[in-house]
Amino acid sequence: MADSPALPAEKDHVDDRALNKRVRRHVTGRIRDYYAITTPGVEEYCRQELIGLGIDPCGLSVGAGGVTFAGRLVDCQLANLHLRTATRILMRIDDFSATHLRRLEKKAGDIAWELFLPAGHIPTVKVSSHRSRLHHTEAIAQSIGGSIIRRLNADGGSPPSVFPQTLFVRVVKDRFTLSLDSSGEPLYKRGLKTGPARAPIRETLAAATLMAAGYDPRRPLVDPLCGSGSFSLEAAMMAKQMAPGVKRTFAFMDWPAFREGQWAFIKREAESNVQGLVQPLIYASDVDADACERLADTIAGNGLSDAVKVVQKDFLQCESDQYGGGTGLVAINPPYGIRIGSAKQADELFHNIGRHLVQRFKGWTVALIAPRPALAHGLPFSARRIPLLHGGLKLTLVLGTIK
Secondary structure, X not given: OOOOOOOHHHHHHHHHHHXXXXXXXXXXXXXXXXXXXXXXXXXXHHHHHHHHOOOOHXXXXXXXXXXXXXXXXXXXXXXXXXXXXEEEEEEEEEEEEOXXXXXXXXXXXXXXXXXXXXXXXXXXXXXXXXXXXXXXXXXXXXXXXXXXXXXXXXXXXXXXXXXXXXXXXXXXXXXXXXXXXXXXXXXOOOOOOOOOOOXXXXXXXXXXXXXXXXXXXXXXXEEOOOOOOHHHHHHHHHHHXXXXXXXXXXXXXXXXXXXXXXXXXXXXXXXXXXXXXXXXXXXXXXXXXXXHHHHHHHHHHOOOOOOEEEEEOOHHHOOHHHOOOOOOEEEEOOOOHHHOOOXXXXXXXXXXXHHHHHHHOOOOEEEEEEOOHHHHHOOOOOEXXXXXXXXXXXXXXXXXXXX
């Protein structure tokens, strides 16, 4: 007697099981290459963070603007949750050579996109091309996007999602590297702040600055031009051992390989490591009362009140003996450019900051962002200087100790 054909529901169930098996074999359980994008100049701090997460140092490779590491999908999730200096985490999907569109379409169409992308979702394709015969980025993006649509038998229109998917394509000397963004929103968007802020420094750069300065949570940190409080908030999460991504979502949460139960376990483990503090050792202040009020609300709303104290105060009223005795770290990102007015005003403020530090913070470590290299060389104390990029601006991180 012939077997009766499978009903549609049964066939879908069998197809789902087969797909899940392939996802476990090729995505979840497989060691793949990932790429942590960073601001140029802070790659080494990201490398150190990855090692701290248990990533094998032998599989790490540092390059300009990022760190490549090998791991499983769970390591990608941990990197998104815990890294303080990375901007986003990319999963390497494939790499191949192509010198014409027909071969590009063939190679892109051979990739098993159903293992990586949520059903019905076609990613935004972002392309950069250097020294390659295929150099028209829009044509490359359309070619790869069309191949994905044909592979998934999709109509090209993705349903709305809170986890938008982005495919990054880098072409160098005819070699294509395809990487799927696992982060979604850039990782410097921690999910702590609720409104816009004047002259903020990105959280990833603030964290790297604190690391470069050797921030010790057992000693005072003064953030006397706090603005939106990036230094204070990053220091508070470090002091409390709070994972910087615990308040937000990620693009990988919509992948076929994502398992809600496993992710809940990872987050519970991170949350169990959060430490309570006896008293605040982070002192944030600003002359702007509204900025102080917004920061105080952010601190209270995220359970950081045991780490940070906020007061309205002009920087020139700040003196080291107001912060519990002993010495610590002063972290400053002064306003500059259009945020303060003329270049002359910004320069004058910077020089006043340097003089006040020398007069009132003897013995303290200083981490100071200089908007121009000449300003960094004109400070009245010895320091080392680290070039940084922030929002297209060439800045200098000044690190020193007031003798």
